[in-house]
Amino acid sequence: MEALAAVLGDPALAFPLRLSLRIAVATLCLHATLGVALGWALSKRRWPGRSLLDIAVTLPMVFPPIVLGFGLLMLLGRHGLGGWIETGFGAGLIFSEAGVLLASVLVGLPLVVKPVEAAIAALPANLAEAARTLGHGEIPIFARVILPNVAGALGAGLLMATARSLGEVGVTLMLGGNILGRTNTISLEIYNAVTVGEFRRALVLSAALGLFSTLVLIVLRRRAPAP
Amino acid sequence: MEALAAVLGDPALAFPLRLSLRIAVATLCLHATLGVALGWALSKRRWPGRSLLDIAVTLPMVFPPIVLGFGLLMLLGRHGLGGWIETGFGAGLIFSEAGVLLASVLVGLPLVVKPVEAAIAALPANLAEAARTLGHGEIPIFARVILPNVAGALGAGLLMATARSLGEVGVTLMLGGNILGRTNTISLEIYNAVTVGEFRRALVLSAALGLFSTLVLIVLRRRAPAP
Amino acid sequence: MPTAAPLDVTLETRLSGPEGPFTLDVGLKAMAGEFLVLTGPSGAGKTTLLRLIAGLARPGRGRVAMAGQVWCDTARGIDLPVRARSLGFVFQDYALFPNMTAAGQIGFALHDLPRRARRDRVAELLDLAGLSGLATAFPAQLSGGQRQRLALVRALARQPKLLLLDEPLSALDPDTRARLQDQLRRLHDLFGATTLMTSHETAEARRLADRVLRLEAGRLGAAPPPPPSLRLVRV
Amino acid sequence: MPTAAPLDVTLETRLSGPEGPFTLDVGLKAMAGEFLVLTGPSGAGKTTLLRLIAGLARPGRGRVAMAGQVWCDTARGIDLPVRARSLGFVFQDYALFPNMTAAGQIGFALHDLPRRARRDRVAELLDLAGLSGLATAFPAQLSGGQRQRLALVRALARQPKLLLLDEPLSALDPDTRARLQDQLRRLHDLFGATTLMTSHETAEARRLADRVLRLEAGRLGAAPPPPPSLRLVRV
Amino acid sequence: EDLVIGAGAGYRRPMAEAVAAWKAQSGDSVGEVYGNMGQVLGQARESGKMAMVCGDRAVLAKAEGLRFDRFLPLGTGKLVVAFRKGESLQDPAELAAERIAKVGIPDAKSAIYGKAGRQYLDRSGLAAKVDPKLVTVATVPQVTAYLISGDVDAGFLNITDAIGAGADLGGWVAVDPGLYPPIEISCGVLDASAEGFAAFLTTPAAQKILQHYGL
Ligand SMILES: Nc1ncnc2c1ncn2[C@@H]1O[C@H](COP(=O)(O)OP(=O)(O)OP(=O)(O)O)[C@@H](O)[C@H]1O
Numbered sequence A, B: 001m002e003a004l005a006a007v008l009g010d011p012a013l014a015f016p017l018r019l020s021l022r023i024a025v026a027t028l029c030l031h032a033t034l035g036v037a038l039g040w041a042l043s044k045r046r047w048p049g050r051s052l053l054d055i056a057v058t059l060p061m062v063f064p065p066i067v068l069g070f071g072l073l074m075l076l077g078r079h080g081l082g083g084w085i086e087t088g089f090g091a092g093l094i095f096s097e098a099g100v101l102l103a104s105v106l107v108g109l110p111l112v113v114k115p116v117e118a119a120i121a122a123l124p125a126n127l128a129e130a131a132r133t134l135g136h137g138e139i140p141i142f143a144r145v146i147l148p149n150v151a152g153a154l155g156a157g158l159l160m161a162t163a164r165s166l167g168e169v170g171v172t173l174m175l176g177g178n179i180l181g182r183t184n185t186i187s188l189e190i191y192n193a194v195t196v197g198e199f200r201r202a203l204v205l206s207a208a209l210g211l212f213s214t215l216v217l218i219v220l221r222r223r224a225p226a227p
Numbered sequence C, D: 001m002p003t004a005a006p007l008d009v010t011l012e013t014r015l016s017g018p019e020g021p022f023t024l025d026v027g028l029k030a031m032a033g034e035f036l037v038l039t040g041p042s043g044a045g046k047t048t049l050l051r052l053i054a055g056l057a058r059p060g061r062g063r064v065a066m067a068g069q070v071w072c073d074t075a076r077g078i079d080l081p082v083r084a085r086s087l088g089f090v091f092q093d094y095a096l097f098p099n100m101t102a103a104g105q106i107g108f109a110l111h112d113l114p115r116r117a118r119r120d121r122v123a124e125l126l127d128l129a130g131l132s133g134l135a136t137a138f139p140a141q142l143s144g145g146q147r148q149r150l151a152l153v154r155a156l157a158r159q160p161k162l163l164l165l166d167e168p169l170s171a172l173d174p175d176t177r178a179r180l181q182d183q184l185r186r187l188h189d190l191f192g193a194t195t196l197m198t199s200h201e202t203a204e205a206r207r208l209a210d211r212v213l214r215l216e217a218g219r220l221g222a223a224p225p226p227p228p229s230l231r232l233v234r235v
Numbered sequence E: 001e002d003l004v005i006g007a008g009a010g011y012r013r014p015m016a017e018a019v020a021a022w023k024a025q026s027g028d029s030v031g032e033v034y035g036n037m038g039q040v041l042g043q044a045r046e047s048g049k050m051a052m053v054c055g056d057r058a059v060l061a062k063a064e065g066l067r068f069d070r071f072l073p074l075g076t077g078k079l080v081v082a083f084r085k086g087e088s089l090q091d092p093a094e095l096a097a098e099r100i101a102k103v104g105i106p107d108a109k110s111a112i113y114g115k116a117g118r119q120y121l122d123r124s125g126l127a128a129k130v131d132p133k134l135v136t137v138a139t140v141p142q143v144t145a146y147l148i149s150g151d152v153d154a155g156f157l158n159i160t161d162a163i164g165a166g167a168d169l170g171g172w173v174a175v176d177p178g179l180y181p182p183i184e185i186s187c188g189v190l191d192a193s194a195e196g197f198a199a200f201l202t203t204p205a206a207q208k209i210l211q212h213y214g215l
């Protein structure tokens, strides 16, 4: 009880919590747009580059997060594209919140893309056909006919992706740096507590993350009823 | 080139590769059965305990793998259920291949359950009804009508889950122990290489894992065409 | 030749139609082997009544008995599972399995038969539906009429005691329709299955039925004489 | 009053039927505002022909022109997108959007109209289909006939130059059927839309059509006299 | 039950070689677990299956819930300042130089080399100039990674990590051991089954291996 109060009262916790929330919201938006777009593109059979895109989306999952993070660091670090990005945009990814966001989006993305792709492929073809005969182009058809009818799969995908992104540490650690007060998400704080051997702190923080996530998951489940 | 030959010729690699393959196959079987069963159970609206099961399946994703692993270690270790399990079954989970398998199954499971659940919920209800009027019970209906018509979603789920399980290190590390020649999967070998600064070795191993996984993913994509 | 005991139905259930909610309140008896056709305006509750009898929907209250067996009795808490009711059902939208070939769908209904007998019977039924050349076609590759014929023979396959047909002939061309009408009547007479069919075709209803009933706003009545609009038809 | 120029179709495409593959090989001209009904046995290619004209399927080779505009010409590589073709289509299995209410489906077709005009027109069309009380119902809550009526008014909503109807009346009860037949004919006469409809009902075909065509095994011919089976009907 | 020993990831190379030598000599099978000290200690406590854990003495001594029979000294850890490719330092004091913009250091709480680096900066009087350039990350391997990617110009490492990264770094210079508290590397024995291997570690053959890796 006392330990709980001590840990939760910790002012150093406010930052990781706010950071995680910010990242979670931004990730959700990016997943919803990117995931839907890629899922739609992949559900169209036979176009050049489809298999390549498919593998590019899924393959990152097979690498241990920390390894993926290391790979991205090499790619986006100053010896890689990083210098170029920094000159172009005036800011780098490494050690920044942008790096944390990139990590979060990347690890969750396939979990949105794949279910959406499968659900679109399973829709009866004549719904889109009917909409075409009603004078609609492909984009309104997608937005108003395809998408609402795969809401169940999209909801499931966003739920999984949000959960996965909340728990991400490996890539975040490498790209963001796990820097106190700058890029340490709540998950990284728990990770740090465990690796330092502060198990009590880890437990209390985990309970807090669990509670917070349960709320997020419940909200996501509500928002996406089966059509 | 030389580095490649040196790393791949490493006899210490044969074991992790074989272990990972063994675990991947066992995981795929368990995911296919457990994932389908849970997805089906969750697709039935309104039964007591449904929300609880839903959260129990998804919540583990929000914790950093290493933290989840630590939690499970406490639960299943000697201070928890571990002693009891060992007396009952004659063998423990901790530091054994069974622990690696548990980790692998656990992290991938929601990725099968959720898409399958969403796909079943989206099927027209009268397919099952028609099968019922043809004299079938719920199990054959599930096996021969429901399941084949959600093959797309199941395929997508198994693909994601297999990818995720292949890349798992956090839980595996804690439960399996990351013991050389006993519980070190190929992913853990890469993880180990990164954490001791052997980046060249990590790169070569990653290339090998990437190639191997691409093959697995291609096979999984073939096996699950849209119905 | 087996004989079927009568169908005895008393059901009450709330529905919502275009003019607001109404109650489906039906008492219905059929003689052993009778062929009943149910007509009535769209939205009257015909499909719902068939679903309630089959056990696909649960009634507010009531009782369904067939061939001396109680299928459902809300007062006594009896509710036999659908699969234990000896019935065949043709759905208005066919409900074919997207994952099975035409032959597969029929074979799926004949799961009790040994393999060889099943294969022969499937071939026979496909032939009856004029689908012999399409045994390996999936529903998505069939035309509308082909689908409906397939649904019909699938429901007939198990030779059920009660046959429930929700507008089984509406999308067929006249030749096939006449052929299947005859076939339907012949099968019915041969096996003595009590049959309850919905139809919008008054002429068809009169041709096939032993008795025509009219369902209107949830209540049953005898069928009126052919409506004026039909008299205008130039044949 | 707008007038529509004629429909001119020449198409050739391979299909596979119950007796093996055959070729759909059709030359078809319709006068401005003509009402054509296409009959023929199940699997003859009626649905396929409508889909080819609408641009929902690509022909092996051929040409489709409507009101002076070339919609498709394989020789010249012309293939207008479906949305650019002024047509309405009623699908044999309705193709209603599961996620939209009855009113929503019609409003979706009227996307060009300003909001207020759209609302009025939706109400008008729902009334025409006898669905006023079900404006907020989703397809899953509608009966079979209600669904088909909804699909019909949805296709009519945009007042297309060409109306393609794949058995639009088959699942309706006689009263509604007669009412919609009349309405269909009236709308057709009013707006002069060239109409191509498939039907199994020879009587209906003769009543509605300016001309009845028969498609058999992929080839067109004039409709024969009513088949003997229909003469047996006791009215 | 097989013998399982654990060690901090930074000591993997010497330990693994020593274990291999012991296996060859004794024919025993030994399970080796390497990783973050906090993680290895947690595993040792919860599994009850580790007979020995090697790492920084101070960390071992503080470990909750573990009772060590005895400690066996292995040697002392050495702190180095490593620099990225394209950079060159002759002396750790050059960290204060203008051209060094970012300096990586592991978190003092989670890594003993972070603590040592902190001490060095304070005692050498470099703190005032270097502190603003510090990028504090969680682990030693992270510092190595950023050196390789070029995102820090220099950083504090364990010598074994610096040796491991080899040619991917620009190079490294040792820090004067007088300027940070000695890092005592020990093995804590938890179970008598480890005594055979423990005894082997004190033999000249084992000592030679350890010294080769800078211990
Ligand atoms: N799932 C549902 N939820 C609410 N109302 C429904 C549902 N299904 C049907 N209804 C309503 O119940 C009424 C009866 O429907 P039913 O399908 O039994 O009519 P029907 O007589 O078969 O009509 P049709 O001849 O058009 O097929 C209709 O008004 C319909 O709108």
Ligand SMILES: Nc1ncnc2c1ncn2[C@@H]1O[C@H](COP(=O)(O)OP(=O)(O)OP(=O)(O)O)[C@@H](O)[C@H]1O
Pocket: C140, C141, C142, C143, C144, C145, C146, C173, D015, D016, D017, D018, D040, D041, D042, D043, D044, D045, D046, D047, D048, D049, D092
């Ligand atoms: N997707 C498809 N793939 C292969 N063959 C098909 C496909 N769709 C239809 N066919 C075949 O093409 C033929 C013509 O079908 P179509 O649907 O045009 O017939 P129809 O005249 O509309 O029949 P009905 O009156 O039964 O609706 C049929 O034999 C059908 O089996």
Ligand code: MOO
Pocket: A064, A065, A066, A169, A170, A171, B064, B065, B066, B169, B170
């Ligand atoms: O992949 Mo980790 O071990 O959770 O950082």
Ligand SMILES: [Mg+2]
Pocket: C046, C047, C048, C092, C166, D143, D144, D145
């Ligand atoms: Mg009905």
Ligand SMILES: [Mg+2]
Pocket: C143, C144, C145, D046, D047, D048, D092, D166
């Ligand atoms: Mg057709």
